[in-house]
Amino acid sequence: MLDTKKKSLTFSVRKLRKSYGPVEVLHGIDLTLRGSEVHAILGENGAGKSTLVKILSGFEQLTEGELHFSDGSGEPERITLWNNAIAEQAGVVLIHQEFNLAEQLTVAEIIFLGNEIKGRVFLDKKTMRAKAQEYLDILRSDIDPDASVGQLPVSAKQMVEIAKAQAKNARVLVLDEPTAVLTQQESQVLFELIDRLRQAGVAIVFISHKLDEIKQIADVITVLRDGQLVGSYPAAELSKDDMVRLMVGRELSSLFPEIPKIPETAEVVLRVSNLLLQGNSTASSFELRKGEILGFSGLVGSGRTALMETVLGLRRAAKGNLGSVEIRGERVDFKQLSAARSKGVAYLTKDRKGNGLLLEKGLVFNFSLFSLHKISALLIDTKQEEIAFEKAVETFDIRMKDRSIAAGNLSGGNQQKLLLAKILEAEPSIIIVDEPTRGIDIGTKSQIYHFIAQLLASGHSLILISSDITEVIGLSHRVAVMYHGEIIGVLVGDEIEEVEIMRYATGLKNKNSHQEKLDKSGTSNANP
Numbered sequence: 001m002l003d004t005k006k007k008s009l010t011f012s013v014r015k016l017r018k019s020y021g022p023v024e025v026l027h028g029i030d031l032t033l034r035g036s037e038v039h040a041i042l043g044e045n046g047a048g049k050s051t052l053v054k055i056l057s058g059f060e061q062l063t064e065g066e067l068h069f070s071d072g073s074g075e076p077e078r079i080t081l082w083n084n085a086i087a088e089q090a091g092v093v094l095i096h097q098e099f100n101l102a103e104q105l106t107v108a109e110i111i112f113l114g115n116e117i118k119g120r121v122f123l124d125k126k127t128m129r130a131k132a133q134e135y136l137d138i139l140r141s142d143i144d145p146d147a148s149v150g151q152l153p154v155s156a157k158q159m160v161e162i163a164k165a166q167a168k169n170a171r172v173l174v175l176d177e178p179t180a181v182l183t184q185q186e187s188q189v190l191f192e193l194i195d196r197l198r199q200a201g202v203a204i205v206f207i208s209h210k211l212d213e214i215k216q217i218a219d220v221i222t223v224l225r226d227g228q229l230v231g232s233y234p235a236a237e238l239s240k241d242d243m244v245r246l247m248v249g250r251e252l253s254s255l256f257p258e259i260p261k262i263p264e265t266a267e268v269v270l271r272v273s274n275l276l277l278q279g280n281s282t283a284s285s286f287e288l289r290k291g292e293i294l295g296f297s298g299l300v301g302s303g304r305t306a307l308m309e310t311v312l313g314l315r316r317a318a319k320g321n322l323g324s325v326e327i328r329g330e331r332v333d334f335k336q337l338s339a340a341r342s343k344g345v346a347y348l349t350k351d352r353k354g355n356g357l358l359l360e361k362g363l364v365f366n367f368s369l370f371s372l373h374k375i376s377a378l379l380i381d382t383k384q385e386e387i388a389f390e391k392a393v394e395t396f397d398i399r400m401k402d403r404s405i406a407a408g409n410l411s412g413g414n415q416q417k418l419l420l421a422k423i424l425e426a427e428p429s430i431i432i433v434d435e436p437t438r439g440i441d442i443g444t445k446s447q448i449y450h451f452i453a454q455l456l457a458s459g460h461s462l463i464l465i466s467s468d469i470t471e472v473i474g475l476s477h478r479v480a481v482m483y484h485g486e487i488i489g490v491l492v493g494d495e496i497e498e499v500e501i502m503r504y505a506t507g508l509k510n511k512n513s514h515q516e517k518l519d520k521s522g523t524s525n526a527n528p
């Protein structure tokens with residue numbers, strides 16, 4: 001039952017160029033989106049993907065070039081006036097990479113913001129609320145339409161954005177790294193929605209650094225490299241290796257470095273004993289040794305972030321908690337992050353916005369924020385700051401065309417790299433990172449992994465929370481798996497593999513009891 005009219009919708013850019021001031025970031029791009037097609041855009045951090053889709057959706061103006069649109073009823077026509085309002089009118093909807101929801105509104109209000117349903121006199125709040133619930137149901141999300149958006153975790157905010165896009169009846173739906181903050185499960189639900197929209201004739205643009213996802217849903221793949229068009233290809237013709245080669249312009253060496261082994265006798269640098277998290281009845285204990293990477297796996301909401309935040313004093317432990325935290329044998333009771341920092345512990349949160357990048361400030365300024373203590377307390381040595389910054393730019397391959405831009409004008413992935421560089425600049429001995437490589441392209445990921453290996457070799461220790469299971473497996477000496485707010489198992493050596501991790505993460509297996517719950521209770525629903 002395809003609507004053939006909609007099916008032949010086309011939206012193209014020709015010879016598109018974009019400059020910010022004197023700096024050109026897109027150099028003559030040609031691209032055609034079609035109804036019923038999922039068009040993936042692929043490229044390294046800073047390649048120009050977000051800039052391109054902001055132009056398509058009217059958030060940015062092109063510097064040179066043409067846009068052509070046809071709703072399918074006639075020949076494509078050149079668009080002469082294009083801005084966000086006109087684009088939305090035409091059904092072109094962008095879900096931003098760096099979304100910015102008005103935090104004080106409720107979920108239902110956000111979903112219909114600018115798109116309100118009116119009753120005879122007032123807004124029809126009841127209908128909007130019911131509709132909002134419907135859109136969330138389609139996403140199989142249990143987000144409360146009455147919750148205020150500010151309270152929600154990032155992945156829920158992303159789901160709200162997607163619900164909002166449904167309310168807009170998009171004909172061209174542009175998703176800029178929607179899955180960067182979603183769980184695998186949430187991503188799969190999103191792909192089902194995308195599939196349904198594709199069948200209904202919508203043209204979809206999908207940006208992601210996760211090549212498996214692109215393999216799964218794309219019909220066409222366009223590759224950008226450094227603001228240039230490399231080409232557009234039928235997705236079926238490209239392997240993942242092809243994608244990487246086209247993106248990076250060279251073969252990649254191995255993704256993961258050799259991780260240095262640690263001696264049995266390595267000093268315990270962090271010991272957490274019997275720490276009871278809020279809302280939990282079982283306490284958690286773990287140790288981190290010098291030179292070790294301890295990975296943390298678990299489903300979203302399993303308590304990994306909560307555990308680290310309790311250790312760091314950003315969250316209170318449960319009432320009656322008798323647990324303790326020791327750094328190199330010394331008992332500590334952090335009340336704030338600066339206290340942890342002075343003990344050489346650095347923390348990278350997964351919420352980039354809450355992470356203290358001052359988006360309107362310059363790059364060097366942002367970079368030096370935490371490490372001021374290293375530089376003279378009274379007199380900030382700008383020269384030295386700049387030297388350190390230059391070194392970080394090289395190490396982390398932070399890419400920008402112009403050093404004088406504000407941090408907010410870095411591409412999303414490059415903001416993440418700047419954050420990583422910033423927390424490591426303070427030379428912490430214990431590093432706790434939560435989703436460190438989110439939004440970072442595969443080539444740079446590899447660079448970061450190699451850098452982490454160097455850190456370990458020089459005696460740093462790392463706690464790695466990541467939903468990228470390949471990353472956890474590829475880097476960790478041991479993997480702690482959390483389930484319902486407790487550490488349910490710690491895997492070592494050959495045990496560290498995906499299926500085994502998932503068994504623990506889903507509660508099927510429990511190292512404490514050495515019993516597979518499946519054996520006991522799995523029989524009743526074991527029918528195929």
Ligand SMILES: Nc1ncnc2c1ncn2[C@@H]1O[C@H](COP(=O)(O)OP(=O)(O)OP(=O)(O)O)[C@@H](O)[C@H]1O
Binds near residue numbers: 399400409
């Ligand atoms: N407002 C701006 N002012 C100056 N430069 C900008 C601005 N916005 C983007 N840029 C630059 O344009 C280039 C392309 O950035 P863009 O955000 O499009 O990259 P991207 O491909 O989306 O990368 P990522 O994968 O990291 O999200 C970058 O060099 C970026 O710093």
Ligand SMILES: [Mg+2]
Binds near residue numbers: 049050097176412
């Ligand atoms: Mg981007």
